[in-house]
Amino acid sequence: MAMLRTEALSKHYGALLVTDAVSLDINQGELHAIIGPNGAGKTTLINQLSGELASDRGRVWFDGQDVTALPIQERARRGLLRSYQITSIFEEFSVLENATLSALGAREHAMRFWQPMLANARARRDAEEALEATGLVQRADVAAGDLGYGERRQLELAMSLAAKPKFLLLDEPMAGMSVQESAAVTALLQRLKRRYAILLVEHDMDAVFALADRISVLVYGKVIFTGTPEEVRNHPEVRAVYLGDEVH
Numbered sequence: 542m543a544m545l546r547t548e549a550l551s552k553h554y555g556a557l558l559v560t561d562a563v564s565l566d567i568n569q570g571e572l573h574a575i576i577g578p579n580g581a582g583k584t585t586l587i588n589q590l591s592g593e594l595a596s597d598r599g600r601v602w603f604d605g606q607d608v609t610a611l612p613i614q615e616r617a618r619r620g621l622l623r624s625y626q627i628t629s630i631f632e633e634f635s636v637l638e639n640a641t642l643s644a645l646g647a648r649e650h651a652m653r654f655w656q657p658m659l660a661n662a663r664a665r666r667d668a669e670e671a672l673e674a675t676g677l678v679q680r681a682d683v684a685a686g687d688l689g690y691g692e693r694r695q696l697e698l699a700m701s702l703a704a705k706p707k708f709l710l711l712d713e714p715m716a717g718m719s720v721q722e723s724a725a726v727t728a729l730l731q732r733l734k735r736r737y738a739i740l741l742v743e744h745d746m747d748a749v750f751a752l753a754d755r756i757s758v759l760v761y762g763k764v765i766f767t768g769t770p771e772e773v774r775n776h777p778e779v780r781a782v783y784l785g786d787e788v789h
């Protein structure tokens with residue numbers, strides 16, 4: 542059964558239909574990329590999936606349940622988490638402290654009234670695991686405000702992981718990164734793959750084609766094709782509208 546499923550999801554702004562009857566099926570452990578030209582509706586779709594934006598039409602199922610009407614926090618609590626969603630990085634707190642706070646935040650709901658010490662110990666352990674997974678262990682004691690740009694994006698990812706998601710929505714995690722930083726994030730996502738289902742929106746085609754199990758191509762809000770990287774690469778219409786000669 543699909544971990545995340547959308548049925549004819551649509552959103553318009555005035556007369557502009559930004560996402561147009563998008564139906565996707567993303568399986569457990571799958572890394573599914575969405576590519577498409579600027580303004581195709583990729584970020585809007587992510588916002589509809591995270592719950593940041595209410596859809597005009599269509600439905601979203603997550604982990605077997607209809608979450609269409611649920612707000613962003615409730616979807617996050619169930620494990621459908623957008624990475625940058627955790628915006629509250631405390632600059633003067635260390636990397637480990639930030640990750641621990643994120644883990645505590647995710648547990649708050651369940652643990653608020655009982656066993657706070659147990660919650661703290663678990664949160665700390667989840668945070669340490671997240672730093673391990675994202676390669677930030679050596680930077681655990683550094684103040685978040687002292688991190689470079691790439692490391693800061695890594696911390697955002699670590700904070701997401703500390704919240705124990707089942708499904709990660711990643712909107713351009715490589716944006717603004719150097720070639721080395723992008724390569725590091727690609728390697729990181731390669732390691733995280735399978736442990737989480739991931740929806741990746743990314744303009745870095747090398748990263749997308751290296752990482753994705755399947756790719757959906759969004760053009761003017763419509764999914765015109767879904768397939769393996771190989772199928773997408775060889776699809777005439779996709780090449781014509783988007784890839785051109787970029788990918789060989």
Ligand SMILES: Nc1ncnc2c1ncn2[C@@H]1O[C@H](COP(=O)(O)OP(=O)(O)OP(=O)(O)O)[C@@H](O)[C@H]1O
Nearest residue numbers: 554555557559577578579580581582583584585586
């Ligand atoms: N709040 C809004 N109000 C009106 N129009 C919007 C709003 N948000 C997005 N749009 C429009 O919707 C279209 C899709 O935007 P979106 O950001 O989802 O595209 P995208 O595929 O993520 O683009 P990019 O690759 O450039 O990030 C664009 O034409 C954009 O101008």
